[in-house]
Amino acid sequence: MNLPSSVRKLIQALSELPSIGPRQATRLVFYLIGRGEAHIHELARNLDQLKNIKICERCFFPTLGSEPRPQAGVGVISERQGVLCNICSDPHRNQSVIMLVEKETDLLSLENTGRFKGRYLILGPIPKTGALEDWQKLRLQSLKSVIAKEGRAEEIILGLNPTSVGDFHASLLIKELAGSAKKISRLGRGLPTGGEIEFADDETLGASLERRS
């Protein structure tokens, strides 16, 4: 079956998105065609609006960045620089406590707890094998530059996943950031709330014993 080229192109483009396969992409495209022109146009317009999004120059979270950059000359990095997100520009948050996370969605989950009042640095997904990417090293470098200007941070919290890969990179980061903060910590480990002891794995149960409180 010769699909029209615009249909094939969009299926191809959607297939390249993370966790969408060719089959789901095909179904999505037929669904959209079924929804009609107005709906398609609206979605395309919503998508195009993303181009106004900038990246916060301190934490690298996407932001509209209506705040003007307060001081020039931090360090470098994004080609879309010069803006601060509303966490990094919030005087009520402790800018001297910095949580390193891998993903934007990790930040959202932590914000949803309402229990962290510091700021973040989004490091990007940690490679399953090997070292950090160059752009990730630049992000670390920018954090160190800010700290060098503003004085040693109170605390850096490594909000990496509690996996062997996360543990490995955490140990590297602790060395790398040793001079930048008075304290470097990781998120607590133990039994997840609502979990059952009977079904907890050895590592989790062991951690809950060691870190009992």
Added chain:
Amino acid sequence: MNLPSSVRKLIQALSELPSIGPRQATRLVFYLIGRGEAHIHELARNLDQLKNIKICERCFFPTLGSEPRPQAGVGVISERQGVLCNICSDPHRNQSVIMLVEKETDLLSLENTGRFKGRYLILGPIPKTGALEDWQKLRLQSLKSVIAKEGRAEEIILGLNPTSVGDFHASLLIKELAGSAKKISRLGRGLPTGGEIEFADDETLGASLERRS
């Protein structure tokens, strides 16, 4: 966390697509922001190109419809009418053998076999409970109108899923279309190629006995 409104809007719009939940939608949007402006714009443009897609007036499959409508006055139905897809306008295909399918993707799967040389009618997804929707009845009506003009079809094949819902609607359709075709058939049932007898369910194994060849 106050996400920029364009980000929230797009997450919302993507969450409404079939089989995409809010969590996946959020990840997709951050992924797109990470890919940068050019990529976002390209995807929006690809999406917007769908608006040129029309629906074949005979089988209701999406098409570019470069073919002009050969004769006026078939019957009715789509607001985007007046075009034929390349199956319905192909003189080498037997226009008198018609396969009813639920979904566009079913048509694609059948075409991939390369073993069907008739044409199709896309009926739309059959409701899990209750009768066909009004627009589905209109599609059936349009098929009957075409057949009334062109003469009784050789065969109508009901390409519905071999489920109890599919079976139920097939029995209704057989009555409904009785006068329109010399023969009404369903897709064969039995053991799937590559399957194992040991693991086949009773219904499948029973069908394979009854329809042995």
